Amino acid sequence: MKHTTMKLALTSALAITAGMAYAETTDITIGIQLEPPHLDPTGAAAGAIDSVVYANIFEGLTRFAADGSIMPALAESWMISEDGLTYTFSLHSGVKFHDGTSMDSEDVKFSLDRARAEESTNAQKALFAGIDSVEALDATTVRVNLSAPNGAFLFNLAWGDAVIVAPESIDDAKTHPVGTGPFVFTNWVQGDQITISKNADYWGTPAKLNNATFKFISDPTAAFAAVMAEDVDVFPGFPAPENLPQFEADPRFQVLVGSTEGETILSTNNKMPPFDNVKVREALAHAIDRQAIIDGAMFGYGTPIGTHFAPHNPDYVDLTAQSNYDPELAKSMLAEAGFPDGFETTLKLPPPSYARRGGEIIAAQLREVGINVEISNLEWAQWLEQVFRGYDFGLTIVSHTEPMDIGIYARPEYYFQYDSTAFQELMEDLNAATEPDDRSFILKAAQRMIADDYVNGYLFQLASTTVANANIVGLWQNAPTQATDLTAVYWND
């Protein structure tokens, strides 16, 4: 009897708290794993910055849609000259920055010139390398002159690193970002949370939410507890894939599984013997069982890839069969290359779990064909120093999360050091091509070329896994860029 009363009291207490929660359905709390170092997307590579500000606070001339396609943003429309060298953008009129100043062509010129300047600290400066000059023709018209045709130019402008900022507010943007987006920055409790609120004066479709709070929860167990306790409503990039089935079974939650731009690869030092021998790299490719890695390291979330390209892209070519799992073939290839007894090498792993867990599995698979790898676990800063800048590695595992980054294979100094003139010419052709059909043809050829050269071990496309309250609508399922686009998000009562 006593128990029943207790239970009743508890249930009614819960009902009251639940009722209170429903009263504020224009607010949302989002869990993110990493805290942004600061909030200026044009001054660091940290994806956590874009997780908060992309599309919410800052906008560029163009932007990525949820499916990865390019949409107009601050630019209403554009005209491309016949030779592909001149882009004339018409800007939306009446756009205001959050501090009340108006956004016009001078701000666009300032932002693009700042990003490509000599003293620029833009992490993706290469995106702007082809710009020859920027002219503000009138308040809403900007002309960008390129030094060579660049078919990816509109795509480049959609990156978070290419957002439009104002000269008056950029100096304080690291702590007080001032953009043109549907949300304004409100508060940052360092180490704990960032709050953004609806921009009442937004030029476009206004946001449906009034407030959004980003809470930083790095520990996977803590993330699980926070979602279960409903302290956070959405957790994009949920860090504990092993718990996803539990959320899927719980009617309070929805789990969105999509894809990202993250090609996870077994990067191979192409200049270091024996990996300078393509036969060895081919053997390596056949020694790896991708599905075992996806199942073991990612709990089944991830799509196998056979080249460095995102499977959701219409130009993707499925080349996984070319490097199918065949340890016997791998052994015979190694013997053919002069390593009948295998060899020893290093496998340097950065912190993410795909690398640490995946590394153990790959090491075991390589041991089967006689390759003994010595695993070392590195922090990111060490990884950048030793692997990325020092070329001091045999193998490493890393997810290349930048969108459309097959162009890195044209950089011979890039850490895996693939130096192929044929590929470099192909990329030059790609930049010069503006016709969609031509670009598609070249992109497919490029994918085949790096697969034929077995430059790296192509493992899987990183999945995007979001856990959210079942009543939230409008979240991105895929992650074409790192972002938590809240512009269309609302609660369904």
Place this chain on the structure above:
Amino acid sequence: MLRYTLKRMLSLGLSLLAASVVIFVAIEVVPGDPASYMLGINAQPDTIAALREELGLNVSAMTRYITWITGMMTGDFGTSYTYRTPVVDMIGDRIMISLPLAIYALTLSTLIAFPAGILAASRRGSVADVSVMGVTQLGVAVPNFWFAMLLVLVFSINLRWFSAGGFPGWDKGLFVGLKALTLPAIALALPQASILARVMRSSLIDTMSEDFIRTARAKGLSKRQALWRHALRNAMIPVLTIIGLQFSFLMAGAIIIENVFFLPGLGRLVFQSISQRDLIVVESVVMLLVFAVVLVTFIVDIAYAAVDPRLRRRS
């Protein structure tokens, strides 16, 4: 007492100077460049060079050490590489969580340990003693992060009495702030209380068998009177030592608990800064923690002298 205090202060100053050199050298030799970390894998070498210049990383280590140490003496801890905000503000914010949490946990642990330890010592061999010993044995053995997760599971996920973590800020009110720190404080206090209770008990038992207690008993004091009037004060020395150590540990070592409850405390700041190679923050926080530890030791030393007049005379 004055000479004793001065001597302790001199050793405090020297410890700090030595610590600053060790910390600076140790952190400088850690490989990894903050500028490359921040700009990621697509950055061009000239961009990294521009950022290094902006961060003031291109001057010699000696100059940086001197700037750091002289700045620190005037309360200027420099500017964080990654956050670009003054380190002193960042530490200030974090201390507003770590310090109350440490005090909260220590208060809980003392409130549990003292009665438990005294009870166990005064009724040695009784059911009470055996149960205190049993429970504290368990308390010492249970890892605090595991206990923390258990607390979250029961009180946050099932009962929904507390949120699973995070800190809403003191501006939301004292009660809200303390509520957010309650589960972490309990998780931190349990192992500490267990250790403290055991030390209290054994120290008290030892003291109770000393000659002066026998004398006191012979004068006609009951066992209870002898314990409260004479033994307790004498038994405090090892207990104070443990409390001092525990406080230092709670200030600096709450990092795992801070992670479980995602509290923005000092421990997490250090952890984050190390991975981002935000060296200036690491150096300053570690230095501050060293200062706190040395200061607590100093206070404990003074407290020894207060409870034990012999220490005063000896110096």
